[in-house]
Amino acid sequence: MKIFTARQIYEADKSTIQKEQIKSHELMERAATQLFEWMHSRLRGTQVNIKLFCGIGNNGGDGLVLARKLNEHGYSIKVYVVNYSDKRSEDFLLNLERLKDGKVWPDFINAESDLPEISPNDIVVDAIFGIGLNRAPDAWVGNLIKHINSSRAFTLSVDVPSGLPVDRGPWEPSYVVNSSYVLSFQVPKLVFFLPETGVYVNQWEILDIGLDQDYMINTETDFELIGRPEVLPMYRPRLKFSHKGTYGHSVIVGGSYGKIGAVQLASNACLSIGSGLVTAFIPKCGYDSLQTAVPEVMVLTGSREKNISGIEIPFEPSVVGIGVGIGQDDDTVSAFGNFLKRVDSPMVIDADGLNILSQNPEMLKDVPALSILTPHPRELERLMGQWSSDFEKLEKAKAFAAHYNLVLVIKGAHTITIYNGKGYVNTTGNPGMATAGSGDVLTGMITGLVAQGYSSVEAAIFGVYLHGLAGDLGVSSKGYEALKASNIVEHIGNAFSDVFRQPEMEQKESGQN
Numbered sequence: 001m002k003i004f005t006a007r008q009i010y011e012a013d014k015s016t017i018q019k020e021q022i023k024s025h026e027l028m029e030r031a032a033t034q035l036f037e038w039m040h041s042r043l044r045g046t047q048v049n050i051k052l053f054c055g056i057g058n059n060g061g062d063g064l065v066l067a068r069k070l071n072e073h074g075y076s077i078k079v080y081v082v083n084y085s086d087k088r089s090e091d092f093l094l095n096l097e098r099l100k101d102g103k104v105w106p107d108f109i110n111a112e113s114d115l116p117e118i119s120p121n122d123i124v125v126d127a128i129f130g131i132g133l134n135r136a137p138d139a140w141v142g143n144l145i146k147h148i149n150s151s152r153a154f155t156l157s158v159d160v161p162s163g164l165p166v167d168r169g170p171w172e173p174s175y176v177v178n179s180s181y182v183l184s185f186q187v188p189k190l191v192f193f194l195p196e197t198g199v200y201v202n203q204w205e206i207l208d209i210g211l212d213q214d215y216m217i218n219t220e221t222d223f224e225l226i227g228r229p230e231v232l233p234m235y236r237p238r239l240k241f242s243h244k245g246t247y248g249h250s251v252i253v254g255g256s257y258g259k260i261g262a263v264q265l266a267s268n269a270c271l272s273i274g275s276g277l278v279t280a281f282i283p284k285c286g287y288d289s290l291q292t293a294v295p296e297v298m299v300l301t302g303s304r305e306k307n308i309s310g311i312e313i314p315f316e317p318s319v320v321g322i323g324v325g326i327g328q329d330d331d332t333v334s335a336f337g338n339f340l341k342r343v344d345s346p347m348v349i350d351a352d353g354l355n356i357l358s359q360n361p362e363m364l365k366d367v368p369a370l371s372i373l374t375p376h377p378r379e380l381e382r383l384m385g386q387w388s389s390d391f392e393k394l395e396k397a398k399a400f401a402a403h404y405n406l407v408l409v410i411k412g413a414h415t416i417t418i419y420n421g422k423g424y425v426n427t428t429g430n431p432g433m434a435t436a437g438s439g440d441v442l443t444g445m446i447t448g449l450v451a452q453g454y455s456s457v458e459a460a461i462f463g464v465y466l467h468g469l470a471g472d473l474g475v476s477s478k479g480y481e482a483l484k485a486s487n488i489v490e491h492i493g494n495a496f497s498d499v500f501r502q503p504e505m506e507q508k509e510s511g512q513n
């Protein structure tokens with residue numbers, strides 16, 4: 001699913017109005033009807049106090065239409081107009097009159113007003129700012145937002161949490177509504193998925209308001225949300241007359257004394273995702289344990305006992321995944337540098353492999369084109385320097401990936417794969433996966449997909465998706481705290497099956513942060 005910028009959403013809006021020959025207030029009515037139906041189908045007339053905070057633009061207009069409909073259906077509502085500017089939008093004004101026609105009289109809040117009482121049992125509708133926010137809210141509006149946040153009432157945000165700009169980080173983090181639930185029009189917004197701004201969104205759902213499909217289909221976006229519909233077409237079915245050679249021979253290079261488990265996890269994951277053959281290249285000390293732990297994996301050892309000082313692979317691997325548990329011994333660093341010079345097919349580089357590149361940036365030019373680098377945020381910072389916001393991080397990552405012609409997998413709660421100027425935002429995974437070794441599993445999975453003939457970018461996107469899904473399935477039996485990286489490996493097969501499961505009903509895009 002494409003992720004549009006605010007500018008593109010306004011264009012889609014305009015295009016819809018032109019094509020359908022409708023007025024903008026009719027589109028607002030359509031959007032707010034969706035909001036109403038969402039609430040009504042859940043509340044079914046429950047007599048709870050609903051407090052609607054409406055700005056003076058179109059987001060506020062949506063809130064006023066919703067208020068009118070709730071009132072018509074007998075809900076107990078109170079409307080507050082947050083009067084932050086004189087420039088009221090036409091559709092806001094039209095709907096203010098319509099609301100008054102229904103005998104609902106909003107309270108107008110300005111800088112001098114007392115803060116209205118909000119009980120934890122109320123439902124707050126947050127329609128103060130939408131995607132039109134273009135500067136920091138004034139201090140008094142910010143204080144109102146803080147007041148809403150401290151009320152502990154269930155807070156339903158219209159389109160976006162108020163105070164959260166959609167194309168940059170917030171000016172003042174405490175002036176952003178902490179939404180319990182965001183009902184976002186037509187398309188998800190990138191900020192829902194970034195670590196700095198995703199924290200304002202507990203759960204989100206898309207409401208289809210029928211924006212112009214031609215525009216949506218034909219407009220290129222810089223980011224895409226990756227769910228089941230996006231990965232299904234990537235799947236390469238296994239062929240009846242295939243054999244293990246059909247699915248590639250992966251080599252996992254890594255490990256050092258005390259960190260052989262990383263290679264065990266990666267090579268086990270590599271097998272479980274379907275690589276025909278897997279060989280691990282490790283220092284001598286890991287031989288017995290690895291052979292015992294994963295008998296299906298072949299093991300090659302270097303000449304040293306505790307770390308790798310030279311990498312010799314006596315056959316042509318389909319792909320190499322390198323770096324997990326490898327350490328940064330001087331001899332390992334030079335072995336890694338020499339190896340890079342000798343290999344020219346794409347590889348997967350993780351963990352200390354990335355740290356070695358950061359310490360020795362001259363090696364970057366030897367990384368084969370289309371290699372996949374899988375840094376967590378600290379490793380990414382070492383690779384490309386600091387950033388001041390998530391948006392800057394993404395721009396820097398795009399430039400870095402383009403400069404070296406690489407695929408960059410930025411790991412996190414919503415892992416983002418960067419390639420060729422685009423970002424692919426993953427939707428699977430959970431905080432149970434914040435556990436030792438889960439990154440090693442991902443390295444093995446992506447390596448195993450490349451071995452089977454997936455392109456680098458597909459292997460990264462599909463591997464990240466399956467990894468998160470395996471983690472989600474693991475959590476359903478283990479719980480968040482007890483989930484271990486090896487449980488993720490155990491669920492790789494179930495993750496494949498889940499991709500092909502027929503959804504019980506037509507899937508709506510929604511998510512939980």
Ligand SMILES: NC(=O)C1=CN([C@@H]2O[C@H](COP(=O)(O)OP(=O)(O)OC[C@H]3O[C@@H](n4cnc5c(N)ncnc54)[C@H](O)[C@@H]3O)[C@@H](O)[C@H]2O)[C@@H](O)CC1
Binds near residue numbers: 128129
């Ligand atoms: N494009 C769509 O798909 C649709 C959008 N609609 C709604 O329209 C919203 C966008 O409405 P608007 O463009 O009117 O913008 P907003 O309602 O988000 O903001 C209102 C106006 O306030 C001003 N403003 C921005 N930051 C401010 C600040 N810090 N202090 C004071 N004033 C500030 C701006 O001039 C802005 O246009 C969407 O979020 C959505 O809720 C719906 O009505 C219908 C369809």
Ligand SMILES: Nc1ncnc2c1ncn2[C@@H]1O[C@H](COP(=O)(O)OP(=O)(O)O)[C@@H](O)[C@H]1O
Binds near residue numbers: 411415435442
């Ligand atoms: N809160 C979270 N939500 C979803 N996925 C997560 C979360 N925390 C970590 N992960 C995933 O777990 C993996 C952790 O990788 P990494 O930090 O390299 O671990 P390690 O070095 O221990 O193997 C990444 O794929 C990341 O996306």
Ligand SMILES: [K+]
Binds near residue numbers: 128
């Ligand atoms: K809002």
